[in-house]
Amino acid sequence: MTATGTAPAPPSRGGRWIRQWDPENETFWKETGEKVARRNLLFSVLSEHIGFSVWTMWSVLVLFMGPEYGLTPADKFMLTSMVTLVGAVVRVPYTFAVAIFGGRNWTIISASLLLVPSVAAFLVMEPGTSFSTFLLVGLLAGVGGGNFASSMTNINAFFPLKKKGWALGLNAGGGNIGVPVIQLAALAIIGASGGPRVLLGIYIPLIVVAAVLAALFMDNLENVKNDTGAAKDAARDGHTWIMAVLYIGTFGSFIGYSFAFGQVLTNQFGRTPLQAAYVTFIGPLLGSLIRPLGGWLADRWGGARITLYNYVAMGAATAVLIAASMQKSLVLFTVAFVVLFVLTGLGNGSTFKMIPGIFQAKAQAQGLTGEAAAAYGRRLSGASMGLIGAVGALGGVGINLAFRQSFLSYGSGTGAFVAFLAYYAVCFAVTWAVYLRRSAARSQATTAAEAKPQLSYAEV
Structure with a gap:
């Protein structure tokens, strides 16, 4: 472990590169690291926040699109599904981008790219525009979904293991809170009889501000750059894909429901766009606000345990949703949906806390200690987060397609909720079998770990 407790050499204004970064060194962390890490976290959140808003703007733009636009409910679900799909796919190259360009540099680039879908939507958002044009412009909004992957990979490298969950x-x-914020903005604009271009006109200058602030106040970490091989190593590790399955259940649910909630209320319960907008923001808002609590609970009691219990609660909430949908109870349906949103937020926090803990445990099982173990964990967990985030976001595609098919087949979302309940049961079983069952932990141990039978993933 590096013994220094002094600050790294100040990065030059031309590049803002930090060449020495050792957050596991408590002296370094207290004297220098924490202040720098928190500053980068703040402006990373801002850029990612606006990215989420741009990515999910079509969840509210479709509410503006009345009969004069000539789109069916199936068209709108297809549109939001494709936007979600692009947002998931671009997370893979965005993960590599941090290692290629540096965290600060890529934040500037990725924030600036948000101007493309925002300006394009501003230009075409009017009756008479073809569905294919809306679909093409909607696909551009998917770049906003990539900001999450690069941001999480970057911030993971700044913080010590014991602080990563938080x-x-x-x-x-x-x-994530960018989702309810743009929905609240849409509610205010619809309520004031404004049009969708007003909403887009608000976000275009905010994108410019986010890019400028990233350029002024963020840093690149030298030890993260030029490690593109980490993503390949992470892709070969089975835990990356196991965690991706679990993340589909949490984040896939969050983003999928964020796109679909308003449409379900309008199509199944006959709510007007304004009536739907009054409640659609509540679930994403609470789910976003509670995500840090999920990380904190995982820091304290273990991410695997919190994730397991959270899937039990998600299953129960979904069962209530099925009953409310069949009984056509709007109040019960809305309350259960909001509760499910909250649980997706908790699960998002706990699953992402598991990732660095898993790779740290693997490092220790291989006999690594101190900074060597921490470096191994940072390297693979940072790379795997982008891949896990990409696959997890595909869950949002599945949710919107499931709703589309359910409405086409049954005229309601009940069939989709039954499928979601089955998936949460699978996630519960996977979490228990891989990370909490004692015999499973032993069977995955390496030869080096056999001398340490107490090693378990239950604490990750």
Whole structure:
């Protein structure tokens, strides 16, 4: 472990590169690291927040699109599904981008790219525009979904293991809250009889501000750059894909429901766009705010345990949703949906806390200690987060497609909720079998770990 307790050499204004970074060194962390890490976290949250707003703007733009736009409910679900799909796919290259360009540099670039879908939507948002044009412009909004992957990979490298749950939860929660914020903005604009271009006109200058602030106040870490091989190593590790399955259940649910909630209320319960907008923001807002709590609970009691219990609660909330949907009870349906949103937020925090803990445990099982173990964990967990985030976001695609098919087949979302309940049961079983069942932990241990039978993933 590096013994220094002094600050790294100040980065030059031309590049803002930090060449020495050792957050596991408590002296370094207290004297220098924490202040720098928190500053980067703040402006990372801002950029990611606006990215989420741009990514999910079509969840509210479709509420503006009345009969004069000529789109069916199936068209709108297809539109939001494709936006979600692009947002998931671009998370993979965005993960590599941090290692290629540096965290600060890529934040500037990725924030600036948000201007493309925002300006394009501003230009075409009017009756008479073809569905194919809306679909093409909607696909551009998917770049906003990539900001999450690069931001989480970057911030993961700034914080020590014992702070990662809180830091990653705050980073992701601050980004996720971009969903209800744009929905609240849409509510205000609809209520004031404004049009969708007013909403887009608000966000375009905010994007410029986020890019400028990232340029002025963020830093690049030298030890993260030029490690593109980490993503390849993470892709070969089975835990990356196991955690991706679990993250589909939490974040996939969060982003999928964020896109679909308003449409379900209008199509199944006959709510007007304004009536739907009054409640659609509540679930994403609470789910975003509680995500850091999920990370904190995981820091204290273990991410695997919190994730397991959270899936039990998600299953119960979904069962209530099925009953409310069949009984056509709007009040019960809305309350249960909001509760489910809250649980997705908790699960988002706990699952992402598990990732660095898993790779730290693997490092120790291989006989690594101190900074060597921490470096191994940072390297693979940072790379895997982007891949896990990409696959997890695909869950949002599945949710919107499931709703589309359910409405086409049954005229309601009940069939989709039954499928979601089954998936949460699978996630519960996977969490228990891989990370909490004692025999599973032993079977995955390496030869080096056999001398340490107490090693378990239950504490991750």
